[in-house]
Amino acid sequence: xxxxxxxxxxxxxxxxxxxxxxxxxxxxxxxxxxxxxxxxxxxxxxxxxxxxxxxxxxxxxxxxxxxxxxxxxxxxxxxxxxxxxxxxxxxxxxxxxxxxxxxxxxxxxxxxxxxxxxxxxxxxxxxxxxxxxxxxxxxxx
Numbered sequence: 001x002x003x004x005x006x007x008x009x010x011x012x013x014x015x016x017x018x019x020x021x022x023x024x025x026x027x028x029x030x031x032x033x034x035x036x037x038x039x040x041x042x043x044x045x046x047x048x049x050x051x052x053x054x055x056x057x058x059x060x061x062x063x064x065x066x067x068x069x070x071x072x073x074x075x076x077x078x079x080x081x082x083x084x085x086x087x088x089x090x091x092x093x094x095x096x097x098x099x100x101x102x103x104x105x106x107x108x109x110x111x112x113x114x115x116x117x118x119x120x121x122x123x124x125x126x127x128x129x130x131x132x133x134x135x136x137x138x139x140x141x
Contacts, residue, residue, distance in 0.1 A: 060090045065105040076116055083120045083140040093134040106134050
C-alpha cells in the first residue's frame, strides 16, 4: 500500500494524473492514468450506449364497436407495423350514444384483436371500461 503523497509523486514523474476511483472505501482507491483520455473514453462509451438504446413508444389505434371488415384489416396491418418497430399499442374502442347499451359488441371486437395479434403481441393490460371507451394495451413479444 502506497501513501497518497507517494502515489502523487509517482504519477507526476510519469506525466499522468492520480484519479480517485472509489473515494468511500477504506482506504480510498486511486489509479494513475491520463485523465483526459479517461474522460474521452467514458464519453465515447456513454454515446455508444445512447445510440443502442431504443425508446418504446405507445401508439394508439382507435376502433368502434361496429367496425367493418376492411377497416378492421387496415387497423390490424397498422398494428402489426407498430409491433415490428417494437412499439406498444393502446387499443381504444369508443362508444357513442346508445352503443353503451351494447358493450358486449365492444368486448367481442377487443377479444378478436387479442386473438389476431396473439402470435406477435402479448396483452399487457386487458380491456377496461373508462367512461365511454374500452382500453387495452398490447406489447410486442
